[in-house]
Amino acid sequence: MNFKIKRQLISNYLDKLYNQLIKDVALISEFQTLVKRCNLETSKLSNYAIAIKEEIKSELVQLSAYKSLDEESKENLLTTIDQIHQQLKIPEFTVTKEECMDVVTVSVDREYRNAAVDKQAQEFLNMGTAIGAFIGFGLGIVIQKNLPFLLISILGGAAIGTVIGKNKNKQKMKRSVEPSIKQTFGKVNKNKFESVIQKRKASIVTLFNQYIQQIEDACQPILK
Incomplete structure (x- = not known):
């Protein structure tokens, strides 16, 4: 079980995930559609974290070092991995209109x-x-x-x-009627939102690096 390879696979997956998100944004103009796409990103990350955990546990029980442990030690190791996963908190990908949309200024008359x-x-x-x-x-x-x-x-x-x-x-x-300036929001600004995506990606990469490191530390006694 090679954790170096696993880190590389995680990095590849996140690169692919966020590159695809940038491409998807190019086809989105409405804010609510963008919010739904961000929610989809969060659910994908949650499922991926589960897949990582289950893959490691599956490989772990095949190791001769694991098989040589007593039943209590085996159970404790698997429980520790489950607890690490439970402690993983993937924050929701929330965005505001100010962060990702064009600001449009219009002039209107208002009655004072x-x-x-x-x-x-x-x-x-x-x-x-x-x-x-x-x-x-x-x-x-x-x-x-x-x-x-x-x-x-x-x-x-x-x-x-x-x-x-x-x-x-x-x-x-x-x-008593005088002109007034009002600001509203137009369409999704692709460049603005790409900056938001890159910031989000950086935080998620850090989170998953910590996640895999904690699991590796838990497995380390039987990997020596």
Whole structure:
């Protein structure tokens, strides 16, 4: 059982895994699709770690040095390898939109409203109605001193005043609309995400090197 060869095989597997991931990203444009692909990477690593452990145990029990051990020592060695595997924690491959997507800047108009603006707009409306009613009342007196006619004049003047107030209100609200800059995300940026992949690969290579080293250390007494 040659652990040097096993290390090389692990290195080859990880190279292949991440080279394929880089190729896959070239065909991905949506963030959710990218997240699913990252989850697949994590599950593949978990299965590969199990395969490494089971292969080593299978080879181990064939060694004459292992066969010469008593039953308790055999069981302890296999249990130790299982425990090393259980302690292996492969972190999820999580990514953010900022890490792997294009940032797109767009300009939008937004309506700026607050209590002071609303109150002032209402004051314009009320003032226009009052002024219109007053003008209507004056016109009624000048034209004809008749109560029904006065009422009609007042109501007509109030309506005109309301229109004036609404025009003032519209002018005020137009001044409250101002441009705003908003940032959103576009498509997956292949170059940005490749950097993320390389960083992930480096951490996984370190993790699997530690994993195989721990198993080798556990087997070392019967490998001498």
